[in-house]
Amino acid sequence: MDVSADEAVRGLTRPGMGTENAGPVLRAVTRMTRPRTVVEVGAGSSTLHLLLGLRDAQEEAAADRRVIGGAVTDDERASVLHPRSALDDYAPRLLVVDDISVAGTSAHQVSDAARALGLDSLLTFVERDFFDLTEQELDAWGPLDLVWLDAGTQADDAGFLAALWPRLAPGGTVVLHEPYLATTAETRDGRTACRVVPTPLVQDLRRQVAVPQGEFDVLTLSEPHKHRQTGLLLLRKHAAWERDRGVPFTEELQALGETPSVGVPRLGAAPRQPILAALADATRRTVHSALVLNPDTAEGLAARLGTAPAQVTEALTVLQRAGLVSYEDQRWSAVDEVWQP
Known part of the structure; x- marks a missing residue:
């Protein structure tokens, strides 16, 4: 990460938000998947990581097109590239939804930070409560390739998923923050102890995926040194080419x-x-x-x-x-x- 970007991310990072490890993962996922339409619910330092990932992916896509098109000779790189990646320009965008109502976040600084880094052309900031958006407004975004959810409660996460999962493109990924929660349990000797357990949403999604012909994958990444704002949940919708071939x-x-x-x-x-x-x-x-x-x-x-x-x-x-x-x-x-x- 360049110095100016590093400083901008540090300026938006809030220790209590717990995204110091999640942000770089989001940037890497963005570079790997090269999504065209990204949605983030809940702005902050992670917004800059997503924008930086899109910038990286755009630069890498342009370089790959030159290799595939023959403008640059790089046989080793060409050997791993899919020729279809040269068909058209890669023009990604990030749609961020946040009503800037939660105290202690850096959501209100995101637009200025993106502008200072020259990334504002990739960003559309929707200053609204997500649940006030209409079906028509959500439909206007088109197919979604990557969704990052980091706002609200467990019930809110369920609502976000219900609204956005049908709009997720085949092969698309949803990433949620905090798949584990801290709770208390009484030990055998009568003492109260803190326990970190999977959230109700994670438990139910695991039950849904554990059936033949499941239509998505579930992966949780834990941060065992934390008891709140811990880890990531990744949900990836299967694409048509991933269908079971029916052969043992x-x-x-x-x-x-x-x-x-x-x-x-x-x-x-x-x-x-x-x-x-x-x-x-x-x-x-x-x-x-x-x-x-x-x-x-x-x-x-x-x-x-x-x-x-x-x-x-x-x-x-x-x-x-x-x-x-x-x-x-x-x-x-x-x-x-x-x-x-």
Whole structure:
């Protein structure tokens, strides 16, 4: 970060807001994803990090277009670039919504700081309460690529998500501040102790994503040295190209010419909800029951059950993801351990 930008960020940073680590992450995410339309709810030092990330991304995109267009020779860089990135100019923008009503923040300084850094052309500041915006005003923003939420309560976060998630473009990302909260708990000896736990919103989103064919990813980043204003929650909406191909893990490895040393890595105990979801379909129940009775190949199962091979493969993919079946020695079998407590 250049000296003037560093000074500007320090001038807007408030220790109680807890974004000293979140800001640089937001800048990096912006550079990585090159979003065209970014929305921030709750202005402050993070606004400058987002603007600096957009400036960096714009400069890098222009340099990459010169490489792809042949104006600059850089074979190593060209080897990793997608040719489509040279189709048009990259013209990002940041829409910031803040009514500047919260005491102790630096929201009222954001516009002047952006202007001093020459970044004001990327910024549109909407001095309003987010929940006063109409559906038509939100629609006018177009598809959103990156959203940063750092204002209000847990209930407000739920409201922000309800309004903005449908407007998030496929492949887009929402970042929320403070996925954990401090609470108190009574210990066995009767003392009261502070505990940091996932927020109700995080818990529910984890339940939503833990099903077959989930449509988004959830990642929390913790700051274990804090008990408030801690960490980040990242939600990424799947794009169409990320759809499940319907082919089991081990078969795809073999198609790539790789020999799997193990089956699908099971990271922890298989939760019950994905199991129930996997068995909610009649075809999947039939395939699973058949494997409980006798391990078999996918082709053998299709012949035994009189079911189309594509349906059997799709069923096996979902059952494998739920931990109900495994693939070894070119045969499928039921996993009994999944039912252990």
